Amino acid sequence: MSILWLVLVAAVFCGYFVLEGAVIGLGVLHPVLGRSPGERARTVTALGPLMLAGEVWLVALVGLLFGVYPQVEGDVLTGLHPIVVALLVAWLLRDAGVWFRRLSGGPRRQWACDALITAGSLGLALAWGLAFARYLTGAEGAAATRAGAVLGAVIAALLAVHAAALTARRLPRAAEAVRRLGRLGHPAVTAALVTLASLGTTGSFAPHLLDNTAPAATLAAMSWVILPIVPFVAGAQWWAWRLFLRPAPPSDVPAFF
Amino acid sequence: MEALDLARLQFAVTSSLHFMFVVLTLGLAPLVAIMQTMHTVSGRGVHERMTRFWGQIYLINYALGILSGLVMEFQFGLSWKGLSHYAGDVFGAPLAMETMGAFFLESTFLGLWIFGWHILPKRIHLALIWLVALTAYISAFWIMAANSYLQNPVGSREEDGRLVLTDFSALLTNPHFLTSLPHVVGAGFMTVGFGVTGISAYHLFRRTRDRDLFLRSLRIGVVSAAAAGLTTFATGHLAPGYVEETQPDKFTGPPVEPTMNGMLLIGDLLTAFAVLVLLPMLVRDRLARARWLHPLLVALIPLPYAASVLGWVVRELGRQPWMVYGELTVADAVSPVPAETLALSLTAFTIVVGLLTVTDHVLIARSAARGPADVVLGAPAAGAEMPAPSPAPLAEPSEGDR
Numbered sequence: 049m050s051i052l053w054l055v056l057v058a059a060v061f062c063g064y065f066v067l068e069g070a071v072i073g074l075g076v077l078h079p080v081l082g083r084s085p086g087e088r089a090r091t092v093t094a095l096g097p098l099m100l101a102g103e104v105w106l107v108a109l110v111g112l113l114f115g116v117y118p119q120v121e122g123d124v125l126t127g128l129h130p131i132v133v134a135l136l137v138a139w140l141l142r143d144a145g146v147w148f149r150r151l152s153g154g155p156r157r158q159w160a161c162d163a164l165i166t167a168g169s170l171g172l173a174l175a176w177g178l179a180f181a182r183y184l185t186g187a188e189g190a191a192a193t194r195a196g197a198v199l200g201a202v203i204a205a206l207l208a209v210h211a212a213a214l215t216a217r218r219l220p221r222a223a224e225a226v227r228r229l230g231r232l233g234h235p236a237v238t239a240a241l242v243t244l245a246s247l248g249t250t251g252s253f254a255p256h257l258l259d260n261t262a263p264a265a266t267l268a269a270m271s272w273v274i275l276p277i278v279p280f281v282a283g284a285q286w287w288a289w290r291l292f293l294r295p296a297p298p299s300d301v302p303a304f305f
Numbered sequence: 306m307e308a309l310d311l312a313r314l315q316f317a318v319t320s321s322l323h324f325m326f327v328v329l330t331l332g333l334a335p336l337v338a339i340m341q342t343m344h345t346v347s348g349r350g351v352h353e354r355m356t357r358f359w360g361q362i363y364l365i366n367y368a369l370g371i372l373s374g375l376v377m378e379f380q381f382g383l384s385w386k387g388l389s390h391y392a393g394d395v396f397g398a399p400l401a402m403e404t405m406g407a408f409f410l411e412s413t414f415l416g417l418w419i420f421g422w423h424i425l426p427k428r429i430h431l432a433l434i435w436l437v438a439l440t441a442y443i444s445a446f447w448i449m450a451a452n453s454y455l456q457n458p459v460g461s462r463e464e465d466g467r468l469v470l471t472d473f474s475a476l477l478t479n480p481h482f483l484t485s486l487p488h489v490v491g492a493g494f495m496t497v498g499f500g501v502t503g504i505s506a507y508h509l510f511r512r513t514r515d516r517d518l519f520l521r522s523l524r525i526g527v528v529s530a531a532a533a534g535l536t537t538f539a540t541g542h543l544a545p546g547y548v549e550e551t552q553p554d555k556f557t558g559p560p561v562e563p564t565m566n567g568m569l570l571i572g573d574l575l576t577a578f579a580v581l582v583l584l585p586m587l588v589r590d591r592l593a594r595a596r597w598l599h600p601l602l603v604a605l606i607p608l609p610y611a612a613s614v615l616g617w618v619v620r621e622l623g624r625q626p627w628m629v630y631g632e633l634t635v636a637d638a639v640s641p642v643p644a645e646t647l648a649l650s651l652t653a654f655t656i657v658v659g660l661l662t663v664t665d666h667v668l669i670a671r672s673a674a675r676g677p678a679d680v681v682l683g684a685p686a687a688g689a690e691m692p693a694p695s696p697a698p699l700a701e702p703s704e705g706d707r
Contacts, residue, residue: 100416107412108404110378115401118393125382126640133650136379137657140372144661147368150681151668262394269398269473277406284413292420302422304364304682 049271050261053116056278057257058250060109065246066210066239067289068102071095073211075142075169076204078162081221085155088162089303094218095165096146096305097292101285103143115270119260128179135175142168146305173207174200180249206245210238217295309639311647312384318655319376320621321614322662326370328613331445331490332497332533333363334438336525338431345431351517354677358518359501360434361672361682364419369665371412373658378404384647385628387638392468392629395461396451399476403447411440422683442490449489453482456620457551458629468632480547484540485620491537492616496609498530499575499602502583504673506602509593513676520593527583527592534576541572541616548623552630555623564622568615571608 074081074095082088113121125132145164152161177200181192213235216226226233261267292301306314337360344352378400382389388396417425418433425433453476454460460475461468476482505523513519548555556565586592624630628638672680 097416097420100419101413104409104412107375107378108409110382111401111404111408114381114389114393114397115405116397118389118397121382121397122386122389122393122640125379126386126642129383129640129642129646130649132379132383133653136376137653139375140657140661143368143372144664147365148664148668151365151672262397263469265470265473266394266398269470270401273402274405277410281405281409281413284410284417288413288417291417291424301420301424302683302685304419 049264049267050258053112053261053267053270054254054257057109057112057116058247058254060105060112061250062243062246063285064102064105064109065207065242067098067285068105069207069242070211070214071099071102072142072169072172073204073207073209074098074215075165076173076208077211077222077225078166078169080225081219082162083221085158087221088158089150090299091219092146092149092162092165092305093299093301093303094215094292096303097288097301099143099146101288101292103139115266115274116262117257117260118262120257124183128182131175131178131182135172135179138168138171138175140168142172144168150303150305170204173204176200177203184249184252206238206241209233210235210242213238214293218293306644306648308642308644308647309636311644311651312639313635315384315647315651315654316380317618317621318651319373319380319658321617322658323370323373323377324614324617325610325662326366326373326665327445328489328493328496328610329366329500330363330370330441331493332495332529333359333366333500334434334441336497336501336529337363338434338438339525341431341434345427351515351521353683354515354518354680355522357680357683358677359522361680362504362669364682365665365669365672367415369662372661376654376658383650384640384642385635385638386640387633388628390467391633391638392454392458392461395458395468395470395476396454396629398470398473399447399451399454403444403451407440407443407447411437411444414440419682423685445489446486449486450476450479450482452620453479453485455627455629456481456624458632463632468629481551484543484547488537488540488544488616491533491540492609492613494529494533495537495572495575495579496613498526498528498533498579499605499609501526502530503603503606506599507674508676510596510599510603515677518677520590523593524587527579527587530575530579531584534572534579537572538576541569552623556619561619561623564615565619568612568619571612571615575605575608575612 074091078088078091078095082091110121113124141164145161145168149158149161149165152158174197177198178193178196180203181187181196181199185192185195187195209229209232212222212225212229213233216223216233216235231237337356340352340359341356343349344356381400414433414436418430418437421430421433457479458468459479460472461470463469501522503526505519505526508519509516509523545556556562583592586595592598626634626636628635
């Protein structure tokens with residue numbers, strides 16, 4: 049039973065980086081993909097629907113951690129306190145930029161929202177870099193911050209390539225970037241890279257997680273409620289990503305963002 | 306201030322802001338679903354315009370519901386590590402059920418609803434908004450079950466210095482849960498009822514072109530406010546009985562007593578006003594013609610929000626000094642992080658969530674004031690203002706996508 053829950057947690061962790069990673073990557077690429085106001089609107093129209101289906105994976109991950117590994121959840125979030133706060137602030141600003149862009153009116157406010165989207169996405173990548181650097185190297189202080197900044201830049205670059213590959217069929221400039229990048233720019237390749245990196249991280253955590261699994265009675269209660277819903281979640285997600293990654297111009301998707 | 310005070314203040318600020326968006330979501334999601342159902346059945350334009358106008362307000366509100374909710378979820382681990390260590394084996398389960406079993410679907414379905422407009426078949430698109438409303442209610446169910454456990458920890462016992470789950474069904478038959486859930490839902494419909502009534506009155510007063518839309522909305526708003534007012538009243542006045550047994554001092558003491566009286570005063574007066582004045586005035590559209598009353602209806606919009614937040618404060622303050630009532634104090638639950646770290650997160654979250662809340666309410670007010678002619682949600686061709694090389698037809702192929 050505890051193995052089954054570990055697999056579910058690992059799958060949600062990978063899902064977050066493969067799917068929401070593409071949304072973060074699109075935000076990082078936003079100034080490159082959208083050089084004119086029309087192109088920027090087009091990029092956000094492509095990004096918006098993906099964001100709602102993407103960011104929810106991290107919400108689910110933290111909820112799962114709380115249910116299955118409550119000790120670890122408390123230790124990790126408290127241990128990484130300032131980094132998690134930075135991650136949340138970056139996340140809120142990125143989302144606010146997307147949600148408010150179209151409704152806020154005037155070109156200057158739209159420019160401000162575009163800036164929030166890119167800065168927030170870079171902030172998310174950087175916060176993940178800092179978090180991984182702290183946990184994987186065990187280092188603290190200035191050395192960890194330097195390693196984290198470098199790792200954050202690597203994450204931002206990898207997710208940007210992944211995002212370009214995934215949306216190349218929808219955004220002309222993304223298609224151009226992917227053509228230049230050659231073979232690395234295939235969505236399957238970038239997704240595999242992101243999955244491997246995420247799996248490696250969960251793998252290094254696995255023994256610690258298994259040692260701290262919630263008692264059988266808690267797992268049993270969650271099994272009754274959560275496991276029957278998992279196929280529906282997977283189906284709804286598959287439907288959403290398929291619909292919003294169709295090889296069609298984003299202009300046929302109703303723009304709300 | 307000490308770390309504990311900072312952590313408590315941060316929780317108070319962020320949960321009060323979050324709750325404001327939650328109550329509107331709980332009331333508005335089903336109303337928008339009903340409006341879209343009316344449109345699907347009748348095919349009438351006015352029902353479609355209603356769905357889009359109120360749907361857009363629902364969505365702008367929902368944005369901050371998500372964003373403040375993110376802070377809420379992470380905050381348990383950030384500031385209250387002792388809770389996850391001591392009670393996580395029990396309290397974590399309903400939270401995991403909420404995120405995996407409800408919010409995951411809600412967010413996915415919501416994206417499909419917003420961006421599937423004109424792409425998906427009408428009936429499937431209608432089903433999506435009902436699924437969004439249903440999953441929002443399942444979310445509220447689990448969150449209230451989790452909170453009620455903190456108020457009255459049933460179905461668990463202490464073992465080796467930690468609480469372990471002994472009977473999960475006890476969490477769902479907890480008296481603190483059974484009456485608080487309908488009470489919160491009632492607060493949601495009351496907030497939305499007065500909101501829809503006030504905004505409709507604004508447009509009737511201003512003689513906005515789409516009178517039909519606001520006449521119908523006014524009726525929906527008043528009926529919701531009256532029915533919800535009675536529900537909230539009944540469930541609220543049931544509470545003292547079982548609360549007395551489990552949390553004897555809950556409603557006494559200086560901060561709680563005046564807060565509760567404030568909530569009762571607003572709630573009872575608004576309920577009486579909705580049931581005794583507004584509801585009878587729906588006959589022969591008297592309310593719609595009573596222009597002198599319309600500015601008052603607009604002015605009442607914030608009051609149910611105030612009552613809702615006060616009610617939440619009563620529930621949480623009355624539990625002090627306990628995190629898990631009778632088992633774990635907030636002082637033992639707070640994370641062992643320096644006060645400066647918590648001061649930093651308190652400042653960051655208060656500024657960011659505060660500014661976004663103000664922005665969001667400005668956008669809601671603007672969207673509400675502009676009226677149905679200017680709605681972005683569900684607008685036909687997104688490609689109109691973009692230099693799309695080949696504008697796709699409205700009913701673009703959705704084969705394989707259902």
